[in-house]
Amino acid sequence: MAEYKWPEESKRKYIGKRISRLDGPDKVSGRAKYTFDINRPGMLFGKVLRSPHAHAKIVSIDTSAAESMPGVKGVRIIQGPGTEIQWAMDEIALVAAVDEGTAEDAARAIKVKYEVLPHVVNERELASVPAANRRPPTEQTKGDPAAAFSGAEVIVEDVYGNDVITHCCLETHGLVTEWPGANNVLLHQSTQSISSNGGEMARALQLPAGSVEVKMDHIGGGFGSKFPVDRWGVEATKLSKQLGGAPIKLMLERDAELTVAGTRPSAYAKVKVGAKKDGTLVAWESESWGSGGVAGTGMPPYPYVWQFANQKTRHHSISTNNGPQRAWRAPNHPQACLVTMGALEDLAAKIGMDPLDFVLKNIEMTGVRANVYRDELLKGAEMIEWKKIWRPRGQGGVGSTSTVKRGLGLSLHTWGGGGHASDCDLTVHPDGSVEIKIGSQDLGTGTRTTIQIVVAESLAVPREMVKVHLGSNKYPPSGSSGGSTTIGGVSASSRRASIDALNLLLEKVAPTLGTTADKLEAVDGKIQVIGDPTKSMTWKQACAKLGTQPITTRGKNPGRENLTSAGVGGVQMADVSVDIETGIIRMNNFIAVQDCGLIIDMKTAESQVFGAMIMGVTFSLYEEKIMDDQTGRMLNPNMEFYRLAGLADIGNFKVHMMTGKGYDERGPIGLGEPPTVSPGAAISNAVANAIGVRVSTLPLTPDRVLAALARKGGQAS
Amino acid sequence: MNKFEYASPTTKEQAVAMLGKAWGETEILAGGTDLLSLMKDFVATPQRIVNIKGIKELSSLQILRDGSARIGALVTIDQLLEATRKSHPALSQAAAGIASPQIRNMGTVAGDLCQRPRCWYYRAGFGLLARNDAGQALVPSGDNRYHAILGNKGPALFVNPSSLAPALIALAAKVQIFGPDGAREVEVEKFFVAPQSSADREYALKSNELVTGISIPKSTGLLSATYEVRQREVLDWPLAAASVAIKLDAAKKVTSARIALGHVAPTPWVATEAASTLIGKTISEESAVAAGKLATAGAQPLSHNAYKVQLTQVAVKRALLAAAGISA
Structure with a gap:
């Protein structure tokens, strides 16, 4: 009898391999209908x-x-x-x-x-937001931050921010x-x-x-x-x-898409963070504000990932006359990450430590995933040649010229991503063909492809024999594709449906092979006595035994045995060049090291990360929903001044997925959100490292870079 | 979309006869890359569109060995980019900076000169001079990060969007115009004007005249370059741009110089003093920086665009160094 648990690496034919998406040819040829x-x-x-x-x-x-x-x-x-x-x-x-x-x-x-x-559409400056548009602030304290700060030897205080951006779906x-x-x-x-x-x-x-x-x-x-x-x-x-x-x-028209169909709320924070001279982090304090429209917005998880024994947070939710927020890929995480990792990078710079050493020194403060982060930081540092290129803040990384400064920055992030509820129906036909129906959707992430891989792997049949039907609510219900929950849900339900169907088939053919179902296995398109290829029949011969009645099974998640889990860690490192005469930033290399449990399709997994990194470069350098105080309207509801990165803007990406022991046994975990979290912090930190001063708010536009440089010049003189 | 007449003349005489007595009644269609979006946004609401793509003579392109050139109004940006790569680097580089391959293949030389400003208040329906219903100007107290830093004492605060105009000015080119009274020529720098009312246009053209082409005088020994400061590598509007054309003597001293700026004023901006100060000097980091500073000497930034002063200075410096073959 076959078991639900995921096969070991040595027995995987499709899972974890680099497989092109099923609908790729339809998409590039224009046959795919949106x-x-x-x-x-x-x-x-x-x-x-x-x-x-x-x-x-x-x-x-x-x-x-x-x-x-x-x-x-x-x-x-x-x-x-x-x-x-x-x-x-x-x-x-x-x-x-x-x-x-x-x-x-x-x-x-x-x-x-x-x-x-009267309207209020901007909230970047807390002091200029009318009292009527502010909710009463919320405050939380843990430990004794005042006492901890008095013991700190180095303290950084600065403001970090993320402007409102939109989802800017290419299909409105x-x-x-x-x-x-x-x-x-x-x-x-x-x-x-x-x-x-x-x-x-x-x-x-x-x-x-x-x-x-x-x-x-x-x-x-x-x-x-x-x-x-x-x-x-x-x-x-x-x-x-x-x-x-x-x-x-x-x-929706493009202007409506950008104005009313969802935003990522703004997040600004005045941060105070302290450490000992040796880099040991001791305390955090932040006063934050932001807006997601009329309903305001909650506090992002400050401080992000790092668990301080002594911390205080205070948050103001601001109501503005803007189109309302909607979940934006890893809600609140990218903003919290920029604020936290930006402040920590500034603290490391003030102490005079390499941020890689600084983060590794404090890594236990990240909690249960400390070991994952450590592995990923070391891997990322090797991929980006951190120790070879990195130079202390403002000195310019290797390859800098008098006008173009190179810098490196790093960040780390987490996300849940456990599988959602998912039902599916799998049918094995007497001719050997297999169909699966599932009320899920493929957001371009490869969901079709991964379902086919799981079914083909589970039944040990060629992928071409498995037809995947999704994209209709007439199929068994499967969860929304949000929160990085799809891969966990659909892989688990389709695995259970496949194994149940296989076991029914094994029972059907066992008498023919002169044994019982528990002595049979499916291997390479055959049903055979376990470990004995001489006593076998082909998949087609086996299915023919069904006569006229196909096998249909209902797979579910959650179900017996856990096939998915939640909680991943990732690290990203950016290598940028900044033209200090124009304030223009160019991406050199951008590295992502990511964990997502068991990988079903390495190629579509990497594609997910690439997509997140492109989106990350875009919100780090370009995207801003520009609101006009006078008219209350968005000034750039178009793709002319609401800028997205093009291929020539993104630089070189390298992705490394963590696999093997410590990762695979957790089962598939969602990947949509996590790699979208760190880009802002990694790129902003790289810019600060390059030019010697923090550009406080994303996006890092030329005017802001030049203003930060002028501020630094003023301090120096 | 408002109903309109559509005419496709095959001669410039026919075309001119179809043009309107007042601006806005009739619009000329060439590549359409700007006009169509203006119409979709109801910023342009013509009663008649005159498609000039059927006028064969407007597509001609001639460049002689001495650098003198005649460029028809309908020559595409991409054709210009390729044709002038060796003969007029400033022009070719300016063309290369324009938008995307698709737009360079559709857009025309005359269209680049006659396109309307990108001011976001204008494009949102607040009129060319960006005023609200009460008549208040929106740019001075609004978000003017992309607006004018020079020539902004009048009511027009947008920047001229043409990428080719500064290069053409540096090359001392003329615009060829045809109207009911026949043909005339006007220097490119005089072709552009800062409008005083929302009903005006940004160029010295009558509503029943047609740009038929560009003429460039001989340019033997001329060194030219364009430098754009742009945020993205992919299609993007320059934040500031400079085109320069210089001549050097045997001792590498400047004998003549022309400098024009783009995207900084309601018209392409001719930096006369910055150019003349170079005469008799060699092009160096020092002289190029000084020219950049002089080019922006009269700048009066608005509330959010002071950064453009520095970008303009850098554009001038880098264009001069590039023209002289000095790597920055």
């Missing part, structure tokens, strides 16, 4: 009228001109007179028309009168919604949550949970911003119903 590509017969186009004001009360709405325009099929008011609008670009009304241009013209023809109210949010019958809905939605969206939409429409079908084959980015069906999705579906069920396509 929600944006879905066009349905008789489809109408939806466009939304949005508020030009960041804070206003709606006095009146006149839709008559829009409704009478040729080609306009329907208009729905989303927020009516009397409603208080809390951020610019919030939805007022929705139009459906025969083409996009008509829908846009009609939305613009709706006349709205507003009573404009949206859906195509229709009513194939009077009481059922079909949604093609760009979503991270296939299995829950149907029930969510049904609740909003007061329909039975099973009456909404949701489909999605491919998605152009989510990053935590695409879990809900969203108000615009519900309104479009209601409008479709009004229009006899006609399909309506509503994809």
Whole structure:
């Protein structure tokens, strides 16, 4: 009989190997269909009228001109007179028309009168935030920080910050919604949550949970911003119903995507951190603030990873008239990491220690993963040639010139990433082919590919024999792809389904092989007596014994035996060059050393890390949601001044995944978030090392770099 | 999108007859890389579009051995980049800095000169001079990190977005214009003007005139270069740029110099004094730094763009050193 537990390294045929993603050819050839590509017969186009004001009360709405325009099929008011609008670009009304241009013209023809109210859209300077926009601060103290600071020999006090950024999904949010019958809905939605969206939409429409079908084959980015069906999705579906069920396509415009479809909240902190002269950390104190929109935002986990016996934190949640925050890849971790690792790097520099030595000296303060971090720091240092290139702060790393300074920086991070609840149905057909149906989604991370690998490995059949079906809520429910929970969930449920199916097959064929199922195993496309290839039959011969009735099994997670766990550590090191005359930063090398338990597909795992590093370079150097105090609007809701890194900007990446003893036995653990955490801190630290002064806030734009250099020059003179 | 007429003339005479009496009524379509986005954002709402791509003579490109050149309005940025690589490095380098390969293949030389400013208030519908409903100017008290540091005493505070104009000015080029009264030529530096009202354009063109091309005088012995300070390597607008063209005598002393700045003022900015101070000197780190300082001597930064003064100085210095073949 086969067992659930993951096979040992020597017995793995696919798991952990470098396997190209299943949908790669479809994606590069354009055959892959995204929600944006879905066009349905008789489809109408939806466009939304949005508020030009960041804070206003709606006095009146006149839709008559829009409704009478040729080609306009329907208009729905989303927020009516009397409603208080809390951020610019919030939805007022929705139009459906025969083409996009008509829908846009009609939305613009709706006349709205507003009573404009005062707004606050920036919170970078705590002192200039009006009292009305501040929540009462929260405060927590552990140990006796005052006493500990009095024993500190070196103290650093500075401000560190992360501006608000957006998810900037290349495929904007949206859906195509229709009513194939009077009481059922079909949604093609760009979503991270296939299995829950149907029930969510049904609740909003007061329909039975099973009456909404949701489909999605491919998605152009989510990053935590695409879990809900969203108000615009519900309104479009209601409008479709009004229009006899006609399909309506509503994809957000780029400016709406960047303004209202989710942000990563800002995080600023005044930090005080102290150590002994020998580098021993003794105490932490921070006063932090930030905003994720009207609802404010909670405190990121300060100090991040490092467990101080003596610490004090104080946090101000700021309410602003900005589009609300949504989970952004490792919520709160990148911000907390920059603040913490930035302050620690500054402290090491003040003491005169190499930050690598400083971090290793205090590594036990990171808790249960201290050994993982130690291994990763040493590996990363070797990969980036830390000891060869690194020079004390401001001296310029090896290769610096009079105008271009090179620097190294490091950071470390953690994440949970245990598997979510996941059900799947696996069918072994009498012809030997295998199908698995799972209500999960592939966010471009390789979920399809990893499920196929697990099933093929578990049944010892070629991967080509396994067909993976996902992207529909008609398949058994599987969790949302958020929090790095997908790989743990789907690998465990598909493993259990596969092993259960295999054991049923073994029982079926045991009499033919003159033995019992517990004496059989599946190896290399054959069913054989354990350890005896002479007593075997091919997989196809075995499956033929099923006659006309396939085997179908339901795999679940959680289930018997733990196949996944939570908690990973990672280290990143950045090598940058800074032009001190222009303040422009170029990435040289960027190293990620990452643990994620048992790796199912080395290639897609590395791709996940590469993607995180690209996103990391981007938010470190370029991304900022620029809000205008005067108009309350976002000034850069486009891809011209909301800059993303291009290939020529990212430098050379190297990724090393930790594998083997100490890692594999924990089972697959999620990888989406962890490598996104450290880039800001590693790059900011590298810049500080290069130019001899901290640039306090991300992104590290030329004006900020030059201002920091001027500040340093002023101090020196 | 507003309904509009679409015309495709095949001669410049036909085209000119189709242009409007006032700005905004009619827009000229060449590469369309700017016009289409202006129309999608309802910043441009023309009643008629005149597509000039059918006018064959506007696509010609001639460069003679002495460096004199005639560049048709419809020559693409990419064609210009390749054609001038050896003959006019400043121009080729400026072209190379423009946007992305896709835009360089669609965008045209005349389009680069006539494109509208990227000021984010203008693009958001607050008018060319960026004023709110109450008539208050938004730039001075707003986020002006990418706005003008020079020539900003009038109402226009945006920066001219042309990448080619500074290089063309350094090369003493002229814009060829055709209108109802026939053809005329104007020096590139005089082609651009800072508008006084939102209804004005940023160039000395009448609404019924057409840019037909560029002429560059002979440039034997001229050393030229463009240096852009840009944040990203991939498509990005320069934060500041400088184009220079110099002549050196046998002793490597400067006998003539022209310096023009981009992305720092509502027009391309001619740094006359910075250029003339170089005459009789050799190009060195010291003389190039001094020229950079002189080029920005009159700068009056707004509240958020003082950093651009330094970037401009660096651009001038690096362009001069590059033109003289001195590695920085």
